[in-house]
Amino acid sequence: MTSPSSFQLLAAPVTAFDADGGLDIIATGRLFAFLRDAGVDGVFTPGTTGEFTALEDGERLAVIETALEEFGPDRTIAHVGAASARQTARLAHAATRLGATRLAAITPYYFPAGEQALLEHFRRVTDAVPDASVYAYVFPPRAVTTVAPETLARLAALPGMAGVKVSGLPLAENLAYLDVIPEGFEYYSGNDADIVRLAAAGAAGVVSGVSTILPELFVQVTRVIRAGEDATALQAEIDDAVAASASADIGVLKAGLAERGLAAGIPRISIDPPSDAQLARAHQTLSPHRAART
Template structure:
């Protein structure tokens, strides 16, 4: 079987004053890649991109390229406006990045006309890049049907889509509606086998930025047809409900492992309660590193 794609959606680290801590952010990039992920998804939702300036997003990308190499970085260039999306896309390609992801417009209501403008802005700014449509209706308020998503991918000759919609039904419907095969990635960390079963190709996983080894083990097991698939999937599904729901919890996990120095979020995200902290500590203790052929 073809190896499923494992991409880590990486957070942005901040210091005690709330400024971007590039040294700690670089450490996150190195940590997840060393743990077995294929690439890093930079400046996405997990990175609190809506609270980052254009200059800060470029600095994160430059650090990612330095740590991972441009071919292992996917730059999220979505913004509230097509204008800013174009600026971000140009920044990414100037750094040598060839894979971009474009979120639909957000905050202001947008129809398919607005979504097309957003994609066109990125395509014009980065005509040679592989571009992925990024769908996250719970955050953007923009709803695109599976058939419309497939039509957009075909119309703009996109590389595929990153779909942050619960379950697998939507992704499966997009796969069925495409005229030609494209790469479809899901934000559902714990559903890798199910995603593959409906025509998807992998995950963009926030949790794997903190505890990458269990995800890499599952990817290896699926690719090898190993008898360890069930146990590997069970381990991932023990981790995701603990770290997955909260960026603050994810960052606390990174701090407890010594990857970053401060777990603060810039956005107004609640800090983990004491019981969640205890669960995170127990999850880290149980997640012994394993060897992965992805390294």
């Protein structure tokens, strides 16, 4: 378990695109700089919120390189995961050549992997980058591969595995994972709403999509946690931020960034645009921050 005094806030930023849907690496860099200046501890990129499944390999590496320029290798977890170990290992090797030392890889997806296949997948990745710290990225609702707590414990024992990031699961399942991981294995959750409870349970930190548009709130919460003070008084604001972002809906996040003077374009993935009600809710929550970048 990790002490709350070292609890970390990692942002899970969107990837910016231009009007034609091309990668806008300049705007992506501006977003990273905005998050850095707001006080987040680092970034996990390009992840699900960063639309990694819609990025070409070269684009993913460009995003990683830009994150490294803004945050450095210690504060960047570069996501190189792919459906196959072969592609993941290739991206991992390329990311380390750019200077990345902390790499995340989502579990195999589309076809669900059993325990043997999962362990072999990550063994091939860690073998490809023996000097890097590798983090498994577990997201069952998206990747369709489930990881039982006992399987995570076996995964944690592989040489080169430094930690895990878990998304899309309720607090109870996060706690079940925390009960089995070995000492020193870093546990990050993508569950923004439970940041206070996760810190109390010994998580290393959160990887927050919502902090993309409201970093100030999540930085404040993290500082309160690290100071050993009671952060539960901020829970209502956290819940409001999560609701206003439609639980980090990519379209809502990009619209919210526009409210803050940061262009990110529209999603490249095929999702419905935000509803008028979602946009109105985001506008109301972000209104006090609208002038921050204008």
